[in-house]
Amino acid sequence: MGVQDLQTFIQSYAPGGCVSIDLLKIAARNRKPQPLGRRLRLVLDAECCLDRLYGGYFSDWASGGQWNRMVQFLSTLIQNMQAHGIELVVFFNGCLEPDRAEQWQQAQQSVRHRATSILRHLASKGTPPPKVWWIAPECLRTCLRMALRHLNVSVMCSMYDHRQEVIAFCRENNYNGLLVEDPEYAAFDPPRYFSSQQLKLTYKGALETKEYLMGKVAEALELSNNKLPAVAALLGNHLISEESLDPFHRKICPGHQTGKIPSDVLVKAVALFVKGLGSAMDDVDEIVAHVFPGSGSSHLRSKLQAAFKYYMNGTKEGFLSYKSGARGRNGKSRTKSKSENDKKPSQPEPQALKFASDAADSLEALQPTPSIKVDPPSTEDCSNEITVTNGLASLQLSSSSSSSTSSAPSPNPASHDAELNLAGLVSAEVLRTASERHSKGMMAPQIHQILSLGQIRLSAVLEDETELPLAHLFFRPVRQMVYGILFNLHHLSFLQSHKAAKDKATQIAHINLDSIAVQEIVWLKDSSRVDRVKPERVGWGVPTVQRLWFGSTVDDKRRRLRAFLSCMRSDTTMILNPHYVPQPMLLFACVIRYIMSHTDQPILRKQELDALIAQAFSPELINANFLQDLQLPRLNVRGVQLAALVMNGIENALLANDACGAPIPWLMCCPWLYFDGKLFQYKLLKAENVRGLPELCDHRMDDVLKIERMKEAILEGISPHFARVPPPQPMPLPLRVPPPVNLMPTPLMPVFPHNGRGGGARGRNMVAEGGRLRVAGIVVGQWGDNYGSSANGRSQPNRNLPFQQAGGKGYMNSGMPNLYQNYNARGDPKSVRLAVRGRGAVQNGRRGRATKKLTPNGTISKGVKVGPESKSASALKTESGSQPNGHPEEKTASLQEPSCQ
Numbered sequence: 001m002g003v004q005d006l007q008t009f010i011q012s013y014a015p016g017g018c019v020s021i022d023l024l025k026i027a028a029r030n031r032k033p034q035p036l037g038r039r040l041r042l043v044l045d046a047e048c049c050l051d052r053l054y055g056g057y058f059s060d061w062a063s064g065g066q067w068n069r070m071v072q073f074l075s076t077l078i079q080n081m082q083a084h085g086i087e088l089v090v091f092f093n094g095c096l097e098p099d100r101a102e103q104w105q106q107a108q109q110s111v112r113h114r115a116t117s118i119l120r121h122l123a124s125k126g127t128p129p130p131k132v133w134w135i136a137p138e139c140l141r142t143c144l145r146m147a148l149r150h151l152n153v154s155v156m157c158s159m160y161d162h163r164q165e166v167i168a169f170c171r172e173n174n175y176n177g178l179l180v181e182d183p184e185y186a187a188f189d190p191p192r193y194f195s196s197q198q199l200k201l202t203y204k205g206a207l208e209t210k211e212y213l214m215g216k217v218a219e220a221l222e223l224s225n226n227k228l229p230a231v232a233a234l235l236g237n238h239l240i241s242e243e244s245l246d247p248f249h250r251k252i253c254p255g256h257q258t259g260k261i262p263s264d265v266l267v268k269a270v271a272l273f274v275k276g277l278g279s280a281m282d283d284v285d286e287i288v289a290h291v292f293p294g295s296g297s298s299h300l301r302s303k304l305q306a307a308f309k310y311y312m313n314g315t316k317e318g319f320l321s322y323k324s325g326a327r328g329r330n331g332k333s334r335t336k337s338k339s340e341n342d343k344k345p346s347q348p349e350p351q352a353l354k355f356a357s358d359a360a361d362s363l364e365a366l367q368p369t370p371s372i373k374v375d376p377p378s379t380e381d382c383s384n385e386i387t388v389t390n391g392l393a394s395l396q397l398s399s400s401s402s403s404s405t406s407s408a409p410s411p412n413p414a415s416h417d418a419e420l421n422l423a424g425l426v427s428a429e430v431l432r433t434a435s436e437r438h439s440k441g442m443m444a445p446q447i448h449q450i451l452s453l454g455q456i457r458l459s460a461v462l463e464d465e466t467e468l469p470l471a472h473l474f475f476r477p478v479r480q481m482v483y484g485i486l487f488n489l490h491h492l493s494f495l496q497s498h499k500a501a502k503d504k505a506t507q508i509a510h511i512n513l514d515s516i517a518v519q520e521i522v523w524l525k526d527s528s529r530v531d532r533v534k535p536e537r538v539g540w541g542v543p544t545v546q547r548l549w550f551g552s553t554v555d556d557k558r559r560r561l562r563a564f565l566s567c568m569r570s571d572t573t574m575i576l577n578p579h580y581v582p583q584p585m586l587l588f589a590c591v592i593r594y595i596m597s598h599t600d601q602p603i604l605r606k607q608e609l610d611a612l613i614a615q616a617f618s619p620e621l622i623n624a625n626f627l628q629d630l631q632l633p634r635l636n637v638r639g640v641q642l643a644a645l646v647m648n649g650i651e652n653a654l655l656a657n658d659a660c661g662a663p664i665p666w667l668m669c670c671p672w673l674y675f676d677g678k679l680f681q682y683k684l685l686k687a688e689n690v691r692g693l694p695e696l697c698d699h700r701m702d703d704v705l706k707i708e709r710m711k712e713a714i715l716e717g718i719s720p721h722f723a724r725v726p727p728p729q730p731m732p733l734p735l736r737v738p739p740p741v742n743l744m745p746t747p748l749m750p751v752f753p754h755n756g757r758g759g760g761a762r763g764r765n766m767v768a769e770g771g772r773l774r775v776a777g778i779v780v781g782q783w784g785d786n787y788g789s790s791a792n793g794r795s796q797p798n799r800n801l802p803f804q805q806a807g808g809k810g811y812m813n814s815g816m817p818n819l820y821q822n823y824n825a826r827g828d829p830k831s832v833r834l835a836v837r838g839r840g841a842v843q844n845g846r847r848g849r850a851t852k853k854l855t856p857n858g859t860i861s862k863g864v865k866v867g868p869e870s871k872s873a874s875a876l877k878t879e880s881g882s883q884p885n886g887h888p889e890e891k892t893a894s895l896q897e898p899s900c901q
Helices: 004-012 023-031 050-054 067-083 098-124 140-150 162-172 183-187 214-221 225-235 246-252 263-282 284-291 298-312 316-340 356-360 391-400 417-425 428-439 445-452 476-486 489-498 502-508 545-550 554-567 583-596 606-617 624-629 637-659 677-687 701-714 888-896
Strands: 018-022 040-045 086-092 154-157 177-180 193-195 207-212 455-458 518-523 528-533 771-775 778-783 801-805 808-812 832-836 849-854 860-865 876-879
Touching: 004 183, 004 214, 004 225, 004 263, 018 023, 023 040, 023 067, 023 086, 023 207, 040 162, 050 067, 050 140, 067 086, 067 140, 067 207, 067 624, 086 140, 086 162, 098 518, 098 637, 140 154, 154 428, 162 177, 162 183, 183 225, 214 225, 214 263, 225 263, 225 298, 246 263, 263 284, 284 298, 428 445, 428 545, 445 455, 445 476, 445 637, 476 489, 476 518, 476 528, 476 545, 476 554, 476 637, 545 554, 554 637, 583 606, 583 637, 583 701, 606 637, 606 677, 606 701, 637 677
Parallel strands: 040 086, 040 177, 086 154, 177 193, 455 518, 832 876
Antiparallel strands: 018 207, 193 207, 518 528, 771 778, 771 876, 778 801, 801 808, 832 849, 849 860
């Protein structure tokens, strides 16, 4: 477990190290000395409590995401915190962290294993999966970031090293503590350490959690707090693995030479070793020599030294030296930037960086933290926008010129080949804007990763990779067009083909467009793979990314929107008509159109398309209480995977929207405006059992009209190909032969009761006894007494008699023949022989058998065979002495031409 053993020791083995507290009471006590001033200021790491921010383990997290329910919970949580004087800043992980690639792979493998268990559970039981298998719904981080921004909560996004930036922000801005759940934060010795995993908002109005008292933990280890980083480094971490330190651990724990060492034993042994170092604690090289005494372990020594330095940089003392070192590095960048801008007149530095499309956004003025702003972009020709020399320098400038209330200085990333190849393809202004918007959580984090590192990671999705296509591969064409826009692929190809702009042609001519690619680390079924994905052209003369982001003319706005629609294969006129597609549903409609445009393999069925659009227009979409109380009879495996596919498409659409300069305002992109996973599952189950769209919409004809219009806009110019509904699974063969199927056509004329005179034995009265029908020796039907005629041959009124048949009960009239006897025991529509044996069929003083032959066209040929009884197993026999409705000859006559006598 490595450093995770330290968290286990804190929670279970440190006396007094873990106490239950109420954050609202702590905030109230904190404000009593200064009622008008002091607030409890906390930094929340969202990566440690995604399930808590989502609203807890309520049962329908696997249905695709209940986003209105999530927004309602967050609104209640934030209102309670603000009412009691708690100020919150939420951090999201927006960096790749190459040193933690192995940890990411282990996490994705765990997610994939749970996803497989979830799908198996749904296929076998159809009920919501247990909470121990909880995985984050698709697009959860993006939805949380947008919801917190909607609730005016400060949102930050890390750029290079997530944990270092969180603790650095806390110390630099004098926050009171961290709301996290990670042992590495405990090694940094934060001001106060609150558990985010135990965070609970109770019905009594209390915000309960647990606080880890690091002073008590240090006392239990008999160490000072400043020696906790050494303990974390020697336990094993992302820089040096636990396996590399295993010989050292066995050495200091002589009683555990085999098997796993218990957490408390290992932590205490490492603490005892650190305590025994004494004055040598300040010399890292000497500590490393004690751990790895051999001369052949130089690479392990360097890793251990890096681990010591990493955890020391997070402490209060180490942060001061780290901060001054970061300023020194940034000073060079600032000087360089000043020398580059000497030619420009000096202007005061503005306070915010915005897209041109953000000018109309009234809520954008509520900036969570101050930020830098560049000069207004010029509207010169786009040929003057490519600068290769200052691309990387401007990226360093963005991290150095942040103010004290913005994102804290963070370690510069390691050198990457992709950064050297791709960072110079865009202007410094674009890189600086992307860096600043990324740090404030105002942009998809993948954009900064693409521009600076040329690499992104795609996490595991809730899918089984059999019925539906892989989500990451299915939406890859969208990302390819995004890469083409961000790297100005059209502009570069235009300059190379026309040899324009001589001062830039010498640099651009040497750029190989085929070498431009982005590495996508995709997690598939069992492992991850790295795909080198090349950008694709949009298909028309799209402007450069600088023009898309900062252009303020009417034509620029149109080009931004057209670029986004082109990425989503939705560049049509009807989809922009608000009478067909309301503006809050434009992004959702583009995702559905992209799915429907995939003609190689149809994805959606007709009822699934209706269910997707119907839930978007349903009035229950915004009723979070109704959705919470809604009980689904079952969860469909295909429906769950389809919801994950749609939400993955929404996340890719949000990426394309940000890359094109946000032509759709972010308030119109929020997923809770047009999608709810639980409501979609409900509509999908309902669509499979109703006859048409009006029943699906509960006969709200206004909604039916809106759905039809939106469907028409989505399918404009597309020949819809719907996926086929699979045939029902064959039922297992029963132990007994089923009754024959009744396929004889119903007579066109009414069948009147007979007059009591039979064709074969005229004048004889019918025996009023019941009978049974046998097929291959098995009783498959029976009937009651026959009251069709009286003793004098006069017909009597018909009575409904109970009719017993295998599989259920029914009623038949006394004058109606038994029509299900026209098939043999195998259900073969060939002619079968109907043998009726009874006491009333007597001819020439001998007991005979009336034989009839039913032909496929519905006519009956009759005949009387006199002789011994046949033992054929394939014949249909009746016994108990009577026919259902008279003699065989009479039944033949009534079947051929009914008459009233």
